[in-house]
Amino acid sequence: MPKVLISDSMSPKAAEIFRSRGVEVDEITGQTPDELKAIIGNYDGLAIRSSTKVTKELLAAATNLKVIGRAGIGVDNIDVPAASAKGVIVMNTPFGNSITTAEHAIAMIFALARQLPEADASTQAGKWEKNRFMGVELTAKTLGLIGAGNIGSIVADRARGLRMKVVAYDPFLTAERAIEMGVEKVDLDTLLARADFITLHTPLTDATRGILSRDALAKTKKGVRIVNCARGGLIDEVALKEALDSGQVAGAALDVFAQEPAKDNPLFGTPNLVCTPHLGASTDEAQVNVAIQVAEQLSDFLCDGGITNALNVPSMSAEEAPRLKPYMALAEKLGSLVGQLEGSDITSLSVEVEGAAAELNQKPITAAVLAGLMRSYSDTVNMVNAPYLAKERGLDVREVRHEREGDYHTLVRVTATGPERRREVAGSLFGDAAPRLVEIAGTRIETDLDGDMIYIVNEDTPGFIGRLGMTLGAAGVNIGNFHLGRRLADKNRGGDAVLMLSVDAPVDGAVLDQVCALEGVKKVKALRF
Ligand SMILES: NC(=O)C1=CN([C@@H]2O[C@H](COP(=O)(O)OP(=O)(O)OC[C@H]3O[C@@H](n4cnc5c(N)ncnc54)[C@H](O)[C@@H]3O)[C@@H](O)[C@H]2O)C=CC1
Ligand SMILES: O=C(O)C(=O)COP(=O)(O)O
Numbered sequence: 001m002p003k004v005l006i007s008d009s010m011s012p013k014a015a016e017i018f019r020s021r022g023v024e025v026d027e028i029t030g031q032t033p034d035e036l037k038a039i040i041g042n043y044d045g046l047a048i049r050s051s052t053k054v055t056k057e058l059l060a061a062a063t064n065l066k067v068i069g070r071a072g073i074g075v076d077n078i079d080v081p082a083a084s085a086k087g088v089i090v091m092n093t094p095f096g097n098s099i100t101t102a103e104h105a106i107a108m109i110f111a112l113a114r115q116l117p118e119a120d121a122s123t124q125a126g127k128w129e130k131n132r133f134m135g136v137e138l139t140a141k142t143l144g145l146i147g148a149g150n151i152g153s154i155v156a157d158r159a160r161g162l163r164m165k166v167v168a169y170d171p172f173l174t175a176e177r178a179i180e181m182g183v184e185k186v187d188l189d190t191l192l193a194r195a196d197f198i199t200l201h202t203p204l205t206d207a208t209r210g211i212l213s214r215d216a217l218a219k220t221k222k223g224v225r226i227v228n229c230a231r232g233g234l235i236d237e238v239a240l241k242e243a244l245d246s247g248q249v250a251g252a253a254l255d256v257f258a259q260e261p262a263k264d265n266p267l268f269g270t271p272n273l274v275c276t277p278h279l280g281a282s283t284d285e286a287q288v289n290v291a292i293q294v295a296e297q298l299s300d301f302l303c304d305g306g307i308t309n310a311l312n313v314p315s316m317s318a319e320e321a322p323r324l325k326p327y328m329a330l331a332e333k334l335g336s337l338v339g340q341l342e343g344s345d346i347t348s349l350s351v352e353v354e355g356a357a358a359e360l361n362q363k364p365i366t367a368a369v370l371a372g373l374m375r376s377y378s379d380t381v382n383m384v385n386a387p388y389l390a391k392e393r394g395l396d397v398r399e400v401r402h403e404r405e406g407d408y409h410t411l412v413r414v415t416a417t418g419p420e421r422r423r424e425v426a427g428s429l430f431g432d433a434a435p436r437l438v439e440i441a442g443t444r445i446e447t448d449l450d451g452d453m454i455y456i457v458n459e460d461t462p463g464f465i466g467r468l469g470m471t472l473g474a475a476g477v478n479i480g481n482f483h484l485g486r487r488l489a490d491k492n493r494g495g496d497a498v499l500m501l502s503v504d505a506p507v508d509g510a511v512l513d514q515v516c517a518l519e520g521v522k523k524v525k526a527l528r529f
Helices: 012-020 033-042 056-061 080-086 098-114 116-124 150-161 175-181 188-194 214-218 237-246 284-304 320-342 362-375 385-392 464-474 509-517
Strands: 003-006 024-027 045-048 067-070 089-092 142-146 165-169 197-200 224-228 249-254 273-275 348-355 396-402 410-417 422-430 434-440 443-447 452-459 479-486 496-503 521-528
Touching (some): 003 012, 003 033, 012 024, 012 284, 045 284, 056 080, 067 284, 080 089, 080 385, 089 284, 098 197, 098 224, 098 249, 098 273, 098 284, 142 150, 142 188, 165 188, 214 237, 237 249, 284 320, 320 362, 320 410, 320 434, 320 521, 348 362, 362 385, 362 396, 362 410, 434 496, 443 496, 452 509, 464 496, 464 509, 509 521
Parallel strands (some): 003 024, 003 045, 067 089, 142 165, 142 197, 197 224, 224 249, 249 273, 348 396
Antiparallel strands (some): 348 410, 422 434, 443 479, 452 496, 452 521
């Protein structure tokens, strides 16, 4: 039974779903990094929010971990490259809390416009300072949206409902999408110069870190109000404090901070500052949404192999997974065969799918070929880290899809090219389920790739099979299955033949040398699947 750890506070719905899907679940929150490191090795899955930091060190201790599910959107608390390198899938729930977070941003805009927190504190202190709290109207003001993705576009929609004009800076926003959203696409400097309110909705990346830098703040319209419900690192906090003190920025509302939990932030105590403790996603509705989604996604993967909303591996729905599963087994065996025959001496790889296979999502098939290929020289590779490791090694990977059927109703062909040689193998599924090799070294052959095998290329001359049988028999090697084919180019007469033998146990090097010494043998290789 797969085992999942929930290490951040999460709606009880998550644990309910895990249990109903047959996944064992522990909920242990508030642990130190060392405490978490001590137990993480027991789990196949980890469900988190933003508090748990999934570092390289934690991943090193996560010896059984296969999947991390982020019940929320931002994954900047997860070392995704390290997870990928380790073959751990990272998933998030990209839509479950977006409305809630957008509403928090709108609430922050109102809080700034009418100084609600300060007015509340003053009123409850019995001061009745009616003249102190003069606000600004939102109607006809310009809202500058930095980041126009899921949350940004909801904020834009709500702001337009409030009759604000919305200008957006997002390098990935197309002109068509901007029109659809009813926003004006502008560059960052134009946004800074024109916005009465600025709201941030980008992920924290190297490109967005410090996007509201000292320089950027200096370019804003005097009296601008700034809202950040995205990530703390997007604003230079020291520069923001100075801008608030000087009046360049009339108010700032922050839900997120460079250092969290934020207990001692340089901004605290500054007038016209509204702060919330990373509450953007904290509504009953959003927390139920993300808990259900993360538990279903992790269960789908751990129980059925379905992959949804993964950031480091191609997605594969729980419905697709059963159809893809035998193809992935075939792909992995073909990759393994090529890897065992050619070693790491491969510079480019092409994965072709033909017939029924061409109707499927090809990415997982390619990832499985890569995993099989690299497993012949790395123990820790799987279909998550294989594409990543292939890229790191500079392996050029090509995917080709042929919709027409060839001789087989479904076919996966793998061609690996190295500096000296080209290796092509193809496989099909018998009965849509059983992986079979159907072509190797230009030779039609039909065999399972299973257990211990010997691959032999020899000159096709009379008496060879007898001599081979004698040699193996004398060495006590029992042949389970024997598959023989002749090169397609030499179909009718002598030339090269290919033999694939299944044997009951691994064959030692001395026996392989004897086979190699037989007359006419050109290549011998022990294989294991
Ligand atoms: N305060 C909270 O509790 C919550 C915070 N968030 C934060 O909000 C962020 C945004 O979430 P979504 O809208 O769902 O993400 P999204 O991926 O749908 O949208 C992000 C947008 O940022 C844009 N972008 C990327 N690089 C940019 C750059 N250099 N300059 C300008 N725009 C850039 C992208 O093109 C994309 O349109 C998340 O990454 C997360 O950090 C999300 C949920 C809750
Ligand atoms: O979804 C996100 O990106 C958030 O920032 C929400 O964080 P949380 O799950 O509330 O700790």
